Amino acid sequence: MQTDGWVVVGLDNGGNKNNATVLDASGRFLVDELIESPSRVTEGPDVAIEALVLSFEDVLRRTGIARERIRGVGLDTPGPASAEGVVSARGSTNFAHPGWRNYDFRGALEKRLALPVVYNNDGNAAALYAHYQLFGPLAPQRASISAIIGTGLGGGVIEKGQVIKGAAGFAGELGHVHIPMHGLLEPGQPLPHCNCGFDGDAESVASLTGIEKNLLPYWLGRYPGHELAKAESLAKAAKLVRAYGENGDPMALAVFEQQAKAVGRLFTIAANFTDPDAYFVGGGVVEAERHFREWFLAKVRENTALKEEQARAVRFEVVPHLDMAGARGAAIAALERVHAR
Numbered sequence: 001m002q003t004d005g006w007v008v009v010g011l012d013n014g015g016n017k018n019n020a021t022v023l024d025a026s027g028r029f030l031v032d033e034l035i036e037s038p039s040r041v042t043e044g045p046d047v048a049i050e051a052l053v054l055s056f057e058d059v060l061r062r063t064g065i066a067r068e069r070i071r072g073v074g075l076d077t078p079g080p081a082s083a084e085g086v087v088s089a090r091g092s093t094n095f096a097h098p099g100w101r102n103y104d105f106r107g108a109l110e111k112r113l114a115l116p117v118v119y120n121n122d123g124n125a126a127a128l129y130a131h132y133q134l135f136g137p138l139a140p141q142r143a144s145i146s147a148i149i150g151t152g153l154g155g156g157v158i159e160k161g162q163v164i165k166g167a168a169g170f171a172g173e174l175g176h177v178h179i180p181m182h183g184l185l186e187p188g189q190p191l192p193h194c195n196c197g198f199d200g201d202a203e204s205v206a207s208l209t210g211i212e213k214n215l216l217p218y219w220l221g222r223y224p225g226h227e228l229a230k231a232e233s234l235a236k237a238a239k240l241v242r243a244y245g246e247n248g249d250p251m252a253l254a255v256f257e258q259q260a261k262a263v264g265r266l267f268t269i270a271a272n273f274t275d276p277d278a279y280f281v282g283g284g285v286v287e288a289e290r291h292f293r294e295w296f297l298a299k300v301r302e303n304t305a306l307k308e309e310q311a312r313a314v315r316f317e318v319v320p321h322l323d324m325a326g327a328r329g330a331a332i333a334a335l336e337r338v339h340a341r
């Protein structure tokens with residue numbers, strides 16, 4: 001094991017937990033397991049910054065890395081924040097404490113640690129990790145898109161190994177891209193609505209929120225007497241649908257087929273937009289039993305319209321180690337920044 005080279009640290013800040021990792025200059029992760037600690041974001045920025053410092057110190061202690069060896073830090077957080085890591089003035093679910101509004105999260109951590117900090121949102125960080133994990137040394141020459149199905153639909157767009165952030169930091173907001181609904185919705189199925197205000201965007205179908213608000217209310221009506229109709233709430237039922245899908249329940253499969261169609265249509269837009277080398281799917285729907293994961297991925301591929309030339313070499317993959325992908329992607333971004341300097 002290398003003992004004197006420089007390293008970078010990746011810090012993934014979530015609603016409940018921080019997760020930390022260390023990456024050496026050769027691109028090797030020095031942490032194999034999930035190292036979590038409380039993120040305390042609900043208590044406001046001052047407390048949360050100190051919680052991140054504890055997470056940082058803890059991962060150094062566990063890996064036996066001296067502080068002098070660290071050249072940079074990668075930070076990722078849930079959105080919405082600017083490309084430079086300034087939290088939205090409107091706040092968000094994760095940053096509800098008033099102290100977070102317009103808070104320069106990246107700048108504050110940089111000052112506190114006295115180390116350069118590179119910022120990405122969590123979807124972009126996970127997309128970056130998936131990209132580097134698949135392409136290895138060829139990553140800087142490849143393009144990919146990742147769609148990560150969680151409460152919302154996150155992910156990112158990678159071009160030549162770099163996250164596309166856009167002018168205001170909103171590039172790669174895949175969930176709010178409008179997709180064609182013709183042939184996706186059943187006759188008479190209402191147009192799905194998204195929290196962002198749009199109707200018929202990708203997240204309105206391909207997210208847990210989409211299942212709760214749009215898909216289940218419709219499909220439970222088509223399957224009267226379904227066990228899930230007895231659930232305490234649609235929110236609770238939505239979380240149970242995947243287990244039904246894994247067991248081959250026809251209603252659950254109808255729900256997930258619509259999600260796969262939505263992701264496939266989103267990828268079809270990407271195919272005509274950036275024409276990536278790889279399409280990644282992440283989230284609960286693929287962190288599932290193998291047969292179900294493969295069924296879902298095959299459905300996504302089936303619904304992604306590619307030209308013959310594109311279809312020849314393209315890859316459809318799962319975002320690996322999703323629980324660690326944020327911290328690892330954040331660390332990769334920090335490593336790339338050091339290399340660029």
Ligand SMILES: [Zn+2]
Nearest residue numbers: 176194196201
């Ligand atoms: Zn939306």
